[in-house]
Amino acid sequence: MSVTREEVAKIASLARIRMEAGELERMVPELNNILDWVEQLSEVDTSGVEPMTAVIPNTLRLRDDVVDADPKTAGGRRDDVLANAPAAEHGFFGVPKVIE
Amino acid sequence: MTELTNLGVKAIRDGVAAGEFTAREVAEAFNAAVAAAAELNAFIVTTPDHALAAADAVDAKRAKGEQLGKMAGVPIGMKDLFATKGVQTTAASHILEGFLPQYESTVSQNLWDAGCGMLGKLNLDQFAMGSSNETSYFGNVSSPWKKEGTNAAMSPGGSSGGSSSAVAARIAPAATGTDTGGSIRQPAAFTGITGIKPTYGRCSRWGVVAFASSLDQAGPMARNVEDCAIMLGAMAGFDPKDATSLQMDVPDWETALSADLKGKRIGIPREYRMDGTDAEILESWEQGKAWLRDAGAEIVDVSLPHTKYALPAYYIIAPAEASSNLARYDGVRYGLRDLPEGANLQDMYAATRAAGFGDEVKRRVLIGTYVLSAGFYDAYYTQAQKIRALVAQDFERAWGACDLILAPTTPTASFPLGSLNEDPLTMYLNDVFAVPASLAGLPAMSVPAGLNKDGLPLGLQLIGKPFDEQGVLDAGLAIEQRSGFEAMPERWW
Numbered sequence: 001m002s003v004t005r006e007e008v009a010k011i012a013s014l015a016r017i018r019m020e021a022g023e024l025e026r027m028v029p030e031l032n033n034i035l036d037w038v039e040q041l042s043e044v045d046t047s048g049v050e051p052m053t054a055v056i057p058n059t060l061r062l063r064d065d066v067v068d069a070d071p072k073t074a075g076g077r078r079d080d081v082l083a084n085a086p087a088a089e090h091g092f093f094g095v096p097k098v099i100e
Numbered sequence: 101m102t103e104l105t106n107l108g109v110k111a112i113r114d115g116v117a118a119g120e121f122t123a124r125e126v127a128e129a130f131n132a133a134v135a136a137a138a139e140l141n142a143f144i145v146t147t148p149d150h151a152l153a154a155a156d157a158v159d160a161k162r163a164k165g166e167q168l169g170k171m172a173g174v175p176i177g178m179k180d181l182f183a184t185k186g187v188q189t190t191a192a193s194h195i196l197e198g199f200l201p202q203y204e205s206t207v208s209q210n211l212w213d214a215g216c217g218m219l220g221k222l223n224l225d226q227f228a229m230g231s232s233n234e235t236s237y238f239g240n241v242s243s244p245w246k247k248e249g250t251n252a253a254m255s256p257g258g259s260s261g262g263s264s265s266a267v268a269a270r271i272a273p274a275a276t277g278t279d280t281g282g283s284i285r286q287p288a289a290f291t292g293i294t295g296i297k298p299t300y301g302r303c304s305r306w307g308v309v310a311f312a313s314s315l316d317q318a319g320p321m322a323r324n325v326e327d328c329a330i331m332l333g334a335m336a337g338f339d340p341k342d343a344t345s346l347q348m349d350v351p352d353w354e355t356a357l358s359a360d361l362k363g364k365r366i367g368i369p370r371e372y373r374m375d376g377t378d379a380e381i382l383e384s385w386e387q388g389k390a391w392l393r394d395a396g397a398e399i400v401d402v403s404l405p406h407t408k409y410a411l412p413a414y415y416i417i418a419p420a421e422a423s424s425n426l427a428r429y430d431g432v433r434y435g436l437r438d439l440p441e442g443a444n445l446q447d448m449y450a451a452t453r454a455a456g457f458g459d460e461v462k463r464r465v466l467i468g469t470y471v472l473s474a475g476f477y478d479a480y481y482t483q484a485q486k487i488r489a490l491v492a493q494d495f496e497r498a499w500g501a502c503d504l505i506l507a508p509t510t511p512t513a514s515f516p517l518g519s520l521n522e523d524p525l526t527m528y529l530n531d532v533f534a535v536p537a538s539l540a541g542l543p544a545m546s547v548p549a550g551l552n553k554d555g556l557p558l559g560l561q562l563i564g565k566p567f568d569e570q571g572v573l574d575a576g577l578a579i580e581q582r583s584g585f586e587a588m589p590e591r592w593w
Contacts, residue, residue, distance in 0.1 A: 001479075008466070015423060015469040016430075016446070017462055018454035027466065033525055034467060038412040041483050044490070051485030052492065055314060055541035056300050056566055058344060072340050080202035084434035093432050096445050 001039065002032045104129035105270050109174050109327035112273055113215075116158060116173030123155035123162075123173030127217055130175045133271040134219050139593040142256075142266040144180050144238050145188050146220035151175040154217025170334045172215030177266045177275035180221035181228055182208045182318075183307040187218075191309040192226045192236035195429045195436045195456025205307025206339045207276065207318050214334035219272050222262030226458045227426065228283055228311045231530040232520065233261030235460040240517050243291055244269035244589035248555035252516040257287030257530075263321045264291040268589060274322035274331050278308060280315045281414050282509075282534025285546035288321055289509035289559025292548045292587060294576065295321040296328050299566050300541030301346035303332075304339035312421035313344075315414075315538050325547060325576040329353040332569065348567070356570055359578040361395040366575070367402035367502030372533060377511045381558060384549040385508050388560040388579060392506060395578035400502050404494040409487050410536040415528060416471050416484035417539075422461075423468025429456060463524065492540040499565050504575050507533050509546040509559035533561060543569045547576045548585040557587070 003011070005028050012019045012027075019027070068074035078091060087094035104126050107115065116123045131148040158172045183189050183201035190196040204212075212218075226235040232255040233241040243256035243265055256265040260277035264287035267275050277284035279297035288295030296319050303318040310316065320331035333353055339345040368389065373382070389399050431437035431452030438451040457465065471480035498505065510530055520527050537544040543566075546559040560579060564572040 001476075003470070011466050011470050011473070013450075014473065015465050016427075016449040016453055017457065017465065018447075018450035019462075027463065030463060030524060031466060031470070033523070034415065034463075035470075037525055038416055038480070038484075041409055041412050041416070041487055042479070044406070044409055044483075044487055046483060046486035046490070049486040049489055051482050052489040053485075054344075055488075055492070055539075056344075056346070058301060058346065060343060061340070061347070063340075070340055077202075081433075083202050084199055086431060086435075086437035095432055096439065096443060096448055098445050 001035060003028065003035065105133045107273060108323045109171060109274050109330050112174045113171055113330070116162070117168055123158040124152065126173055127151040127155035127175045130219055130272060137269055137271045137593050139242065140244060140265050140269055141239050141241050142223055142262040142269070142271065143177070143220040144190060144192065144223050147187055147218050150187070151217035151219050154212065154215070158215050169213060169215030171211065171330065174215065174273055175217040175219050176211065177219050177222045177263055177272035178208055179224055179260055179263050179276045179278060181224060181278050181309045182276060183309070184208055184218065184221065187221060189221065189309070191228070192224045192238055193456060193458065193461070194237045195452070197237070197436065199435055201307070203307060206304035206341060207308065207335050210335055210337060222266060222275055224262055225259035227309065227422070227461050228259040228278060228280055229422070229460050229464055230258040231282070231286055231527050232517065233258040234517060234521065235458055237458060241265050242517065243514055244593065245291060245514065245556055246592065254514045255290060255517050257290035257514065259283040260287045260321060264288055264293060267291070267293045267321055267323060269593070270588070274320060274327055276318060276335070277321045278316055278318050279538065280311050281418060281538045282531035284319050284321060285509050285534050285544060285559070285561060286530055288546040290514040290557065292557030292585065293321060294324055294328050294545070294547050295319060296332060296545040296569065296572065297543065298332060298336060298569050299346070299543045301344050302336045302569070304337070304342040304345050306339055306341040310425040312418040313425060314421060315418060325573055325580050326354065326357060328545070329357055329573050351570060353570055353573055357577055358574050359395055359581050361392060361397035361575060361578050364397040364504065364571070364575070365400050365502040366392050366397045367400055367498050367505045369402050369404045369407065369498070369505055369507060371404050371407035372507045374511065374532065377508065378513065380552045381508045381511060384558045384560060385506070388506050388549060391579050391582040392575060394582060402498040402501050402505065404498060404536065406487060406490045406494050407536055410491045410539055411528065411532050413484040413487040413491065414535045414539060416480050417488060419464040419468035420472050420481050421468070423465045423472065426461070426465055429453060460524070488539045491536055495540045495542060503565070504571050505563040507561045507563065509533060509561040513552050513554065513556040513558055537563045542566060543572045545572045545576050547579050549579070549583055550585060551587055
């Protein structure tokens with residue numbers, strides 16, 4: 001499979017990366033080289049093979065169903081969370097206006 | 101007096117404990133070496149005060165007769181992928197430039213608790229995506245090694261290239277690395293040092309900037325096997341903050357180290373004999389077999405039939421996970437924000453990410469977005485995850501016939517910076533021998549084997565069963581004792 005310039009533009013838009021015309025032009029053959037190369041995976045018969053979901057068998061742990069049961073994973077750190085925000089206001093993340 | 105910067109982890113720890121020198125003297129010596137090596141560009145920021153403060157704390161503890169930590173007095177380099185409280189953490193990207201974590205990653209905290217200090221944050225490929233350290237926003241890292249008779253700057257490997265360069269140049273006795281598809285082992289091989297990626301889950305990923313979460317693993321990079329065993333012991337351990345952290349005891353790898361391989365079977369995977377592999381790499385592989393045989397091991401042939409598909413599967417899975425992980429860089433919560441005049445929220449996201457990500461990162465995010473998109477998901481992503489399962493099954497079958505696997509770490513020695521830039525694919529092929537163990541989550545290590553005819557280091561790779569870091573370290577030690585590798589780059593920086 002290969003991608004056209006229009007498709008790359010669509011993918012870039014899905015990935016929320018602005019791309020100028022020149023950058024798109026450059027990206028098309030690069031992506032197609034990579035996609036051509038990974039195409040060889042289709043020659044492997046994988047019928048009856050379960051896709052891997054966990055590389056090392058591990059069970060998910062449950063914690064007690066109470067707020068902040070483990071201080072190591074507890075919350076209550078609003079100011080720390082906001083400390084690196086480009087525009088934190090009134091205890092929230094600030095973004096450009098989204099409703100008219 | 102001994103040149104302190106020639107000492108490794110164990111020698112520093114034991115020397116400080118015995119009072120042969122103070123931790124402060126060690127920190128001062130390495131701080132000075134770091135300051136004098138700016139040309140390598142191994143560090144993004146240096147933190148001499150952190151190293152001194154940690155050293156003073158160790159010296160004070162010793163004066164009071166208190167018990168010292170596992171790595172007391174050892175200053176280390178920290179790959180700039182680990183969040184360090186109050187110290188800029190960038191993943192070598194523009195999008196995180198100026199980011200000051202409000203918390204400490206588990207692995208770095210474990211190291212500080214063990215008595216380490218930090219010399220600085222080490223340069224790397226941007227978001228750990230690269231095999232040559234040429235994708236950093238903060239400039240290329242140079243290897244301290246030069247090809248004999250030339251003056252071109254050589255690649256220290258990647259993504260942990262700042263780590264490998266610093267340890268090889270003796271400006272840090274050890275450094276942290278992370279390995280997603282070879283990022284500890286390939287740079288270790290390129291620079292004549294030792295590095296181990298443990299079993300997936302041994303080291304907590306909490307506070308490590310995420311690239312491909314099902315593959316990312318932290319590990320130590322140091323000058324020899326014993327130093328790696330000590331440092332891995334300090335880094336590893338169960339962490340409730342990482343859902344994939346292994347809830348099991350950390351063995352005392354250092355104490356149990358043994359180069360006696362009697363009764364061990366070493367598998368030689370026939371599929372690793374690939375076209376395009378350097379003849380000298382194949383020779384060093386033969387030499388490695390002879391060394392392990394000499395240590396008492398039996399050499400057996402094994403087959404890992406899906407080896408050829410591991411790398412292309414990796415280049416679907418890793419970008420897919422990266423495209424998802426890197427969605428968090430949106431100009432809202434942390435890092436860069438690019439808000440063009442009159443832009444709406446969507447424009448802001450797209451402008452921020454365009455300005456903040458480098459080319460290789462964009463390429464991988466696009467590949468990942470494509471293979472996860474509706475209509476292509478099964479053909480690419482599901483198929484790759486099935487092949488990942490087959491690669492893991494290959495290893496499980498091989499463990500019926502052998503205890504460890506010996507292979508080259510890389511298909512070639514280091515190359516000059518800039519020489520592989522025209523085609524991303526040729527760069528990806530650097531990790532062809534490293535990626536299968538990553539896909540299967542297995543412990544794997546690179547140890548120096550010798551120098552090639554150009555005077556550049558070559559590495560040998562040992563791959564073990566899940567949780568058998570001890571077996572990997574033991575065989576690494578057997579090779580180290582026989583290779584007698586003591587070559588050092590000639591100082592030019």
